[in-house]
Amino acid sequence: MNKELSREERTDALGGMGCKRKRVEDARFTQGKGNYVDDIKLPGMLHGDFVRSPYAHARVVSINTDAAMALDGVIAVLTAADLAPLGLHWMPTLAGDKQMVLADGKVLFQGQEVAFVVAKDRYIAADAVELVEVEYEELPVLTDPFAALESDVVLREDLDPTADGAHGPRKHHNHIFTWEVGEKDATEQVLDEADVVAEEMVYYHRTHPCPLETCGCVASMDKVNGKLTLHGTFQAPHAIRTVVSLISGIEEHNIRVISPDIGGGFGNKVGAYPGYVCSVVASIVTGVPVKWVEDRMENLMTTAFARDYWMKGKISATKEGKITGLWCHTTADHGGFDACADPTKFPAGFMNICTGSYDIPTAYLAVDGVYTNKAPGGVSYRCSFRVTEAAYFIERMIEVLAIELNMDAAELRRINFIRKDQFPYQSALGWEYDSGDYHTAWDKALKAVDYDGLRAEQAQRVEDFKAGKTRKLMGIGLTHFTEIVGAGPVKNCDILGLGMFDSCEIRIHPTGSAIARLGTISQGQGHATTFAQILATEIGLPADSITIEEGDTDTAPYGLGTYGSRSTPVAGAATAMAGRKIRAKAQMIAAYLLEVHDDDVEFDVDRFVVKGAPEKFKTMKEIAFAAYNQAIPGIEPGLEAVSYYDPPNMTYPFGAYICVMDIDVDTGETDIRRFYALDDCGTRINPMIIEGQVHGGLTEALAVALGQEIAYDDMGNVKTGTLMDFFLPTAWEVPNYETDHTVTPSPHHPIGAKGVGESPHVGGVPCFSNAVNDAFRAFGLRHTHMPHDHWRIWKTANDLGLHG
Amino acid sequence: MSNKKVFKLTVNGEEQEFLAEPRELLIHTLRERLGKTGPHIGCETSHCGACTVTLNGKSVKSCTVFVAQADGAEITTIEGLGNPDNLHVLQESFKEHHGLQCGFCTPGMITRASKLLEENPNPTEQEVRFGMAGNICRCTGYQNIVKSILAAAAEMNAAKEAAE
């Protein structure tokens, strides 16, 4: 009986926060019983497929669909002309711009959607795509954002060049916005007067989140009841419902959006894509369900690129290495439409976290968004909004400054870290960092890898190389990153006017089990496992007795979804707060049952006990039953709660990463000998899942740093449109990672958790890149651009004269 | 287009006979015609391995096999490896060692790993990494997948020894 169990045993029995609970999702996934979008098969379902532009910039002179329509099994071919009467040939983007659903007179990037074929099966649809005849007239192509800002060629003829854009004045017909933060004049003055200034152009190349499952949906219009059901790979189902309602005119209560199991997201599945709109229209027109699932090439070429930031930086310091100022001007290539997924007031996301982990008194950041003939997107690929760009920028600038100062880069970081006693810390670019202890983390990391020993080994290697004894150099990559996640406070964070709170609703069943529904959606993060752990600790019922449900807008409370590591900081907080409401009511019930005053009972793991008389108690299970079977004066029956959590601040996870890499100067091959990752994500909910997230994020970082890119030629052709050319590392290329942690809880979060899913990516990219750059430091290299594939590394070695 | 032909497959021990176009890709036959939605589609170009099945005793990427090429074949998908009452050691092991996150690669991974352990019951870590290099995972970074497979191998070998 419970009474005989010790407090520890009762705690363990809950499977609450801090334990390595095995995942409840895994039974279905390991047996092939997941339910992903492409697994959905509805009666009479048709298949949609796109005719796409082979050109990056062209006028669409004519579209002839006769031959396609004549093919047996083709039901419809939609073009912009068909969507125009409904006002659906364009759609609003998340960034306040608009985007063509189907080509309206011209195309602006290769792969742009031109016509939508609807047919009885996917083979007939693909055949019909080939039969649609489109006549194009080629236009000059702009793939370089700097050239685009000088060019007479007007990309967006639909926009009035003199009118303001969504984020203020536009300077040129291909310019989208200028965003400025910090103090320009003061920063320039600091730079002018500084002992030392390091300057560098840091390009963060265009890449793509490329989850293993591509994007897709099944739209099903029930004309009898007037209800639209939309299954899709959505990271933000409620936001999609609102967007669909706004653009289609269907009332929101008549739309049900369901995100089933999602095969990875990483930012790719935040946005709204033409395929969704076309599927909905096609289902409304035909009256039967329509499925659209993009193939890998369509995924890489059209939905949601990431990065493409040209970051020009200047950083100043005293002779001793104390940083005095940071200046950054970024030219942001947004492609043909501005479809970035950022909170409305932040057109460059949280790029202003670019002062990083350092106490930099004066700073200035300006970002110019530019249209080019590339795909739209600009999503946060496994990071909070543009935080990877910011972390990469500052961590490269620190390295360049170390070279300028002829200082050790680890020491330069140490003397500039924000000190523990400075938190909450007000950054020069406007953020209030909640908590941190950077020095402790840094020292622990350096000690773990024997940093001094590594540097000695590296120096020896350089000697050996010079003496002709080896052809391999050694790089030591350092990174100390600070993330900003958990968007965010409704006062300054919204998407399309929707405040970025999140939510949790809990129902306790009479026999002491529960269901909790959230506004987020897991894409592999294991929410069904970890949110139940939070609740188990908060409400004292076993995690195994708590079902977590997400992703169905008819049942889940409104929330802004899962991206930017916001689930734990925001929905996790909502979960804890809803749990506390349950507990507050349970306390009153317990007091009634124990015949004492409310204040005379206290919560103890899985029960309420009478203060000072622990043998008198009611377990949460007993309380749950009482809530349903006793008439308690002044208390409503039932035990349910809902919480909408508006976070008071962001959370600021941080970490210290060190990578040791050998580089073959003659082949450009890299061998990652060691990777040590220390993460501080505040309170740790499930260490097993945290570790898994770190492994995955580091591997995506390795990919981006060492080879993954969306590259274009001058004609705007995508050169990396298949997995043959677009680098996804396999088990063979990936090292084993060493993980470690410190714990600095967030002071404003109900359970102190900060979020972790994206930290390893944010910190990993600069760490791998710094290792490559560091290997060549002794030979005069300051900076070389990512991705560091074998060819580029070979070229770097060659340019430095290392090939003899 | 009606150049449909009759094809026969044995899938997870069950004989199936159906009419299909020869050009139909085996992954579509399995998923859409025969309801085996365990194997997934991640690329359709033989790179990702999400569609991996065992065909006549070999690991095969079913996205690049025409159903005509598979006529008469014996096929095992993830659905045929174990069932809720009798899971394959690898299915248990992936759960135990957190060898999956979104689960999209998992059916292909486990199907491939089951074959790998038949080909090489006692692999080193490097052999596992090499033998699994045809299967891409975007979530886990592979570390726990490798761990899951090595643990499964150890367990299977221990069971074999005990039986002998």
Ligand code: FES
């Ligand atoms: S879908 Fe077959 S290998 Fe990717």
Ligand code: FES
């Ligand atoms: S678990 Fe998501 S791709 Fe492997």
